Amino acid sequence: MTEARVIANGGETPAQRRQFAVLLVLCAGMFMAILDVNVINIAIASIQSELRTTVAGITWAVDAYNLTLTGLMLSAGALADRHGARRIWMLGLLLFIGASLGCGLAHSIGQLIMLRLIQGMGAALFIPASFALMPLIWPDNALRQRNIGLFGAVVSLAAAAGPILGGFLVNFFGWRSVFLINIPIGLCGLLAAFRLLPRVHGGRERDFDMAGQVLGITTLTALSYLLIELPALGWASSLIRLAAGISLAGAAGFIMVERRAVSPLVPQSLFQDAGFTIANLTGMMINVCYFGGIYAMSLELQHHLHFSPLRTGMALLPLALCLMAGNILSGRLMAHWGVKKQMITGLALSACGYLGMLFLADHITPLVIIAMALLAGGAAFVVPPMTSTVLHRAPLAMVASASAVHTTLRQLGSLMGIALTGLVFSLLVSPLAMLMLVSALVHLLLALVVWRWLPEK
Numbered sequence: 001m002t003e004a005r006v007i008a009n010g011g012e013t014p015a016q017r018r019q020f021a022v023l024l025v026l027c028a029g030m031f032m033a034i035l036d037v038n039v040i041n042i043a044i045a046s047i048q049s050e051l052r053t054t055v056a057g058i059t060w061a062v063d064a065y066n067l068t069l070t071g072l073m074l075s076a077g078a079l080a081d082r083h084g085a086r087r088i089w090m091l092g093l094l095l096f097i098g099a100s101l102g103c104g105l106a107h108s109i110g111q112l113i114m115l116r117l118i119q120g121m122g123a124a125l126f127i128p129a130s131f132a133l134m135p136l137i138w139p140d141n142a143l144r145q146r147n148i149g150l151f152g153a154v155v156s157l158a159a160a161a162g163p164i165l166g167g168f169l170v171n172f173f174g175w176r177s178v179f180l181i182n183i184p185i186g187l188c189g190l191l192a193a194f195r196l197l198p199r200v201h202g203g204r205e206r207d208f209d210m211a212g213q214v215l216g217i218t219t220l221t222a223l224s225y226l227l228i229e230l231p232a233l234g235w236a237s238s239l240i241r242l243a244a245g246i247s248l249a250g251a252a253g254f255i256m257v258e259r260r261a262v263s264p265l266v267p268q269s270l271f272q273d274a275g276f277t278i279a280n281l282t283g284m285m286i287n288v289c290y291f292g293g294i295y296a297m298s299l300e301l302q303h304h305l306h307f308s309p310l311r312t313g314m315a316l317l318p319l320a321l322c323l324m325a326g327n328i329l330s331g332r333l334m335a336h337w338g339v340k341k342q343m344i345t346g347l348a349l350s351a352c353g354y355l356g357m358l359f360l361a362d363h364i365t366p367l368v369i370i371a372m373a374l375l376a377g378g379a380a381f382v383v384p385p386m387t388s389t390v391l392h393r394a395p396l397a398m399v400a401s402a403s404a405v406h407t408t409l410r411q412l413g414s415l416m417g418i419a420l421t422g423l424v425f426s427l428l429v430s431p432l433a434m435l436m437l438v439s440a441l442v443h444l445l446l447a448l449v450v451w452r453w454l455p456e457k
Contacts, residue, residue, distance in 0.1 A: 077404020
């Protein structure tokens with residue numbers, strides 16, 4: 001039977017089935033990468049108790065993954081452009097699997113932090129490679145937008161599964177299981193990728209921007225140290241002052257180096273496009289609020305309200321389900337609403353959700369459940385059109401680098417959101433209310449920026 005007859009009969013062609021299988025492979029990697037951002041939030045109390053560490057120590061364990069994921073993403077995008085996205089994707093997944101095994105066997109907080117850093121390195125390799133493969137697999141923009149919506153749904157499924165899966169695993173198998181679960185998923189994904197991912201030759205030769213990479217990771221490390229250790233050490237500490245100086249000097253040096261580099265980690269030409277710039281700003285600030293908010297809610301529920309890990313996961317389930325449903329719906333609505341209208345709607349819904357979280361007291365009320373639904377559903381409405389904008393406005397030869405810049409800025413938002421949340425919880429009596437109020441204001445300001453400056457197409 002020919003492909004035309006298969007289509008006429010309502011079936012799928014072999015090429016379409018292969019594309020769907022490739023999408024599943026890419027989703028497996030992204031599922032684990034996002035799962036590991038979220039699932040550890042439910043395990044923090046158990047890890048802190050067994051490894052006998054402080055709030056600062058557990059915050060390092062959470063943020064170490066985000067640190068290398070953020071700091072190395074840009075170089076990984078350049079590597080995917082140069083050496084081929086398939087090769088870099090598989091290398092990153094292999095590194096991620098090995099580090100996950102190590103995390104599951106760690107016997108001290110120092111070991112766990114080190115292995116979380118390596119986990120982040122692996123994820124930094126395969127995430128931008130995933131986005132680089134998409135225009136090659138789905139050349140048609142409309143079809144690519146729909147699959148980005150499905151891809152986003154899987155990402156949201158991972159974020160959704162984090163609380164409930166983490167609560168189940170920690171309750172019945174211990175905190176180590178939240179890392180060991182990556183191994184069977186990762187191995188299946190690796191074997192499937194070897195057969196299914198398209199073989200892509202590297203593009204134009206690019207010099208590796210070693211100076212920019214060193215300055216970037218140094219700046220992020222110093223800034224993370226400053227935010228995480230400040231409550232315990234105080235501004236009078238020479239180490240805190242040193243970290244502040246290094247982060248400022250590193251940031252200034254990074255900007256200077258990137259302006260003069262032959263092959264910069266952050267190509268300045270990408271940011272000459274207003275749509276690309278606004279999409280990246282939106283992604284970073286959404287992650288600051290969302291992942292900082294998830295960490296804040298986990299701390300509030302487990303430390304202040306004394307919820308068990310499983311009960312905490314169940315309490316956060318409305319966030320998870322609405323995030324997943326919103327991504328599925330978002331991909332289908334983009335063609336009808338348009339990118340700009342959908343982003344503004346999502347940002348406004350999230351702002352209402354953050355305001356509703358001000359009513360979280362000693363138990364989960366119907367109003368809080370509605371607030372969680374608006375918060376997560378609004379964020380899900382924003383992500384697919386935002387990602388589509390980044391990919392659509394970048395030159396084809398720089399898609400991997402553009403997606404790496406976008407993902408790096410989003411992960412920078414996650415890194416800063418978690419670190420700032422830890423800082424706020426150490427300094428304020430009612431930290432959750434302040435964090436939710438600021439997050440609502442940020443989303444309203446982002447909606448205004450998108451409405452005023454984001455191009456229609």
